[in-house]
Amino acid sequence: xxxxxxxxxxxxxxxxxxxxDLPHLEAELLLCHIVGKPRTWLVAWPExxxxxxxxxxxxxxxxxxxxxxxxxxxxxxxxxxxxxxxVTEDTLIPRPETELLVETVLERFADRPKLTxxxxxxxxxxIALAIAKERPAWxxxxxxxxxxxxxxxxxxxxxxxxxxxxxxxxxxxxALPTETHVDVIxxxxxxxxEKDPHLEQGDVRFEPRHALASGxxxxxxxxxxxxxxxxxxGDGGSILxxxxxxxxxxxxxxxxxFGYREIRTLRDLEGHERVTLGIYRAMPI
Numbered sequence: 001x002x003x004x005x006x007x008x009x010x011x012x013x014x015x016x017x018x019x020x021d022l023p024h025l026e027a028e029l030l031l032c033h034i035v036g037k038p039r040t041w042l043v044a045w046p047e048x049x050x051x052x053x054x055x056x057x058x059x060x061x062x063x064x065x066x067x068x069x070x071x072x073x074x075x076x077x078x079x080x081x082x083x084x085x086x087v088t089e090d091t092l093i094p095r096p097e098t099e100l101l102v103e104t105v106l107e108r109f110a111d112r113p114k115l116t117x118x119x120x121x122x123x124x125x126x127i128a129l130a131i132a133k134e135r136p137a138w139x140x141x142x143x144x145x146x147x148x149x150x151x152x153x154x155x156x157x158x159x160x161x162x163x164x165x166x167x168x169x170x171x172x173x174x175a176l177p178t179e180t181h182v183d184v185i186x187x188x189x190x191x192x193x194e195k196d197p198h199l200e201q202g203d204v205r206f207e208p209r210h211a212l213a214s215g216x217x218x219x220x221x222x223x224x225x226x227x228x229x230x231x232x233x234g235d236g237g238s239i240l241x242x243x244x245x246x247x248x249x250x251x252x253x254x255x256x257x258f259g260y261r262e263i264r265t266l267r268d269l270e271g272h273e274r275v276t277l278g279i280y281r282a283m284p285i
Contacts, residue, residue, distance in 0.1 A: 002055055005031070006046035012062045019066055026071050030061045035074040038211045044065060046055060062096075070203040081130035085156045090148035090209045093203060094126040097268040098188050100275050101242050102130045105186060108238070108277075112183070113137055118232070120146070120172060120187040120225060123211060125153030125165070129188060132157075132165045140165045142183070143175035144285045147207075173228040188242040189221040190214035218244060231281050240277040248273030 013147040017022035057091030072093040080094035115138045119128035122142035132140040168175040194213045214221040220238045248265040268274040
């Protein structure tokens, strides 16, 4: 026998409360996905009865969430920079702290009417699409080693009508033709240490490991990104990299080692060092 929306949410919250931080919000998001309505609709119609099929589908999602499956994978979407993006188990789940990377690019190059930018390791396309949406005159290139991830990113671009992004597959700079010259490179690369215990906790247990972990100290991929960028940036080009909240000093040292100047590290809303940027300056002959 079916029950009301309010009663179903109460049951879900009781089940989720011991295992998640925001049981009310997550229960509502899962039910919205099932009924195809916004959260405001749930609030307005708490007495409306769910069909047996809706209730069964909702409780199945609640059970999967109890077992740890991320809400984003259960609903197939996550909002980033006001864009509702499709996500799958082939992509990382976009996180709020990564919006700092987008914000920094838009502010730093606000006076550039034309610009070519590459988002290395784009995943769902979150960074590339957010920037491309805000700067439709810019040329944006999004790369990823995963064909499945690029397919998700392309779908997201199509759904939002974003046409100034091209997608290339390859392992970091292998995706770019040698003659490609760009103004800016951005990346949210894997930066977690291989043996970090956080990889076995929370949502990250379900996310693609290759998109999270990067060597013993988490910096292996950043060590590839920084020297590889020089070929495509040229003198005066900029690179911006997201990293872990304890890696700022190490990333700054790496940038200096590879010839970058005017290096700065920016903090996220939690006060953690999160994005480091630098300008490549060729040494005079």
